[in-house]
Amino acid sequence: MTPADLTFQLDVAHWGWSIAAFLFFVGIAGMGSVAYAFVRRTAVIATIFVSLVVGLLLVVSHLGRWWNLPRTLFLMVRDLELNFGSWMLIGITVLGIHLVLALVALVAHLPFLTQRLPWLAWTERVDASKAFLGAFAFVGFFATVYSGFLITQAVGIPLWNNPLIPVLWVISGSIAAIAVLELLYVVGAVDAKVSTFGVRLGMALDGMKLLAVLGFLHVAASYGSAGARYGATLMTSGDLAWMTWAMVVGVGILVPLAIGAYTVLREKNKALLTVSALSALVGVFFLRATVLLAGTFEPLVL
Amino acid sequence: MARVNEMKGSEPTRRLAHVWDESLCIACGACVMACTMTNQPEMMHRKEKGWDSVASNIRRIDGVNATGKPSVLLVQCQHCDDAPCVANCPFGAVYRDDDGLVRLDAEQCAGCSYCVTSCPYNVRWFHPDSKLPMKCMGEGCLDLVAQGESPACVQACPAMARDFGDLNDPASSVSLTLRTKRSRRLLEGSGTEPKYFVVEGGL
Numbered sequence: 033m034t035p036a037d038l039t040f041q042l043d044v045a046h047w048g049w050s051i052a053a054f055l056f057f058v059g060i061a062g063m064g065s066v067a068y069a070f071v072r073r074t075a076v077i078a079t080i081f082v083s084l085v086v087g088l089l090l091v092v093s094h095l096g097r098w099w100n101l102p103r104t105l106f107l108m109v110r111d112l113e114l115n116f117g118s119w120m121l122i123g124i125t126v127l128g129i130h131l132v133l134a135l136v137a138l139v140a141h142l143p144f145l146t147q148r149l150p151w152l153a154w155t156e157r158v159d160a161s162k163a164f165l166g167a168f169a170f171v172g173f174f175a176t177v178y179s180g181f182l183i184t185q186a187v188g189i190p191l192w193n194n195p196l197i198p199v200l201w202v203i204s205g206s207i208a209a210i211a212v213l214e215l216l217y218v219v220g221a222v223d224a225k226v227s228t229f230g231v232r233l234g235m236a237l238d239g240m241k242l243l244a245v246l247g248f249l250h251v252a253a254s255y256g257s258a259g260a261r262y263g264a265t266l267m268t269s270g271d272l273a274w275m276t277w278a279m280v281v282g283v284g285i286l287v288p289l290a291i292g293a294y295t296v297l298r299e300k301n302k303a304l305l306t307v308s309a310l311s312a313l314v315g316v317f318f319l320r321a322t323v324l325l326a327g328t329f330e331p332l333v334l
Numbered sequence: 335m336a337r338v339n340e341m342k343g344s345e346p347t348r349r350l351a352h353v354w355d356e357s358l359c360i361a362c363g364a365c366v367m368a369c370t371m372t373n374q375p376e377m378m379h380r381k382e383k384g385w386d387s388v389a390s391n392i393r394r395i396d397g398v399n400a401t402g403k404p405s406v407l408l409v410q411c412q413h414c415d416d417a418p419c420v421a422n423c424p425f426g427a428v429y430r431d432d433d434g435l436v437r438l439d440a441e442q443c444a445g446c447s448y449c450v451t452s453c454p455y456n457v458r459w460f461h462p463d464s465k466l467p468m469k470c471m472g473e474g475c476l477d478l479v480a481q482g483e484s485p486a487c488v489q490a491c492p493a494m495a496r497d498f499g500d501l502n503d504p505a506s507s508v509s510l511t512l513r514t515k516r517s518r519r520l521l522e523g524s525g526t527e528p529k530y531f532v533v534e535g536g537l
Contacts, residue, residue, distance in 0.1 A: 044384035045450040096445025096465035104444045113426035120424035186451035187418045329456035333397035
């Protein structure tokens with residue numbers, strides 16, 4: 033089997049870099065919302081909100097008929113044709129709720145707004161409640177899980193029909209959220225103790241991510257169909273291998289692990305923490321990109 | 335559009351299916367071109383970039399069989415009874431009609447391409463102008479079938495290698511063919527219950 037026998041989903045469905053970026057920002061916003069339950073800082077909720085907005089803009093811009101989206105949504109609701117068997121509709125719903133909750137939390141952190149518009153003061157009370165924080169964290173976590181199942185349910189692309197993808201997305205989304213917290217610590221927006229905890233948790237998650245990446249590739253290469261095996265080969269020794277080994281594993285996992293070990297064993301260095309956080313974010317982005325780009329349809333003739 | 339909506343919620347009364355007899359096919363490409371001519375004539379001189387071939391609802395896959403001889407496989411929408419594209423479409427734009435055919439309601443399509451990635455047969459392509467995910471059957475062939483005629487590919491085939499009819503009707507030509515000749519369905523293990531049958535020859 034050669035690449036000529038296969039159709040890459042990128043050539044037909046065009047799920048490429050913009051969708052990878054969408055999944056990346058959903059991961060930051062989603063697992064960032066879990067972190068927000070413990071670190072209720074303005075910079076954190078602002079990052080979550082901006083990530084969500086950017087992610088949604090990216091995915092809407094990817095729609096071939098984006099101009100038809102309002103009409104489509106209107107008809108769907110009017111005719112009550114709500115196909116909740118589709119992970120994409122589940123995602124639209126969850127991301128919509130997530131955006132509203134993020135906006136509420138963001139407004140609560142904007143005193144100039146709540147003072148000028150007293151009727152918005154309720155957002156501060158809501159944002160301070162444990163029920164809200166719990167709901168926000170749950171919706172964020174679920175949004176990250178959704179972004180994994182969105183891929184696994186695309187049954188035309190056998191590489192993606194792998195249950196480890198949602199797990200990978202949650203682990204790497206958590207790493208991205210911690211990386212954001214580290215960057216916010218570097219610029220003085222969160223406390224040092226948050227950073228210290230983040231470094232240790234991040235190292236544990238890096239180890240888990242490495243195992244999950246290798247597990248994903250092993251399952252696809254060993255037990256997958258011809259299309260899944262070809263995708264795994266592309267990721268491990270083919271044209272996309274540089275993304276897997278250099279960007280996902282090297283830059284995204286090993287560099288943060290090494291800097292984390294240095295930080296724990298020797299000293300905390302803001303410059304190194306910045307490098308570590310940016311490396312982790314690069315790795316999280318490339319993980320999504322390489323999985324998407326390696327997707328091919330099943331060959332019908334071997 | 336009322337007609338479309340009426341058909342959306344109802345259970346299919348017929349199970350229209352395509353049959354392609356590979357033992358009769360001479361790989362002339364008449365069906366491929368007739369499909370484009372009938373359903374999207376504006377694409378006659380434009381290429382489908384993803385497949386790097388003519389923009390048709392029938393995809394031709396050239397290969398080599400187990401004995402080393404050249405082989406050809408013609409693939410199109412299988413109108414699956416359990417179609418993943420129907421299950422995954424977030425907007426309800428992809429649906430199964432009264433005849434068991436998988437259809438697209440263009441009004442409700444936002445071009446997310448989830449139906450494209452959900453199809454194990456890789457039979458959808460994006461129209462460069464409308465940005466709609468195209469596939470068999472196109473509007474031209476649907477009109478033909480509504481008038482009681484065969485789809486364009488069946489009419490155009492000079493080798494009588496193609497047929498189309500109702501699986502629920504035991505007297506239909508497709509039912510007769512499938513009862514008397516050996517046939518297979520593509521990617522049967524995918525669980526989609528496809529209604530595109532490849533006839534392999536005699537019993």
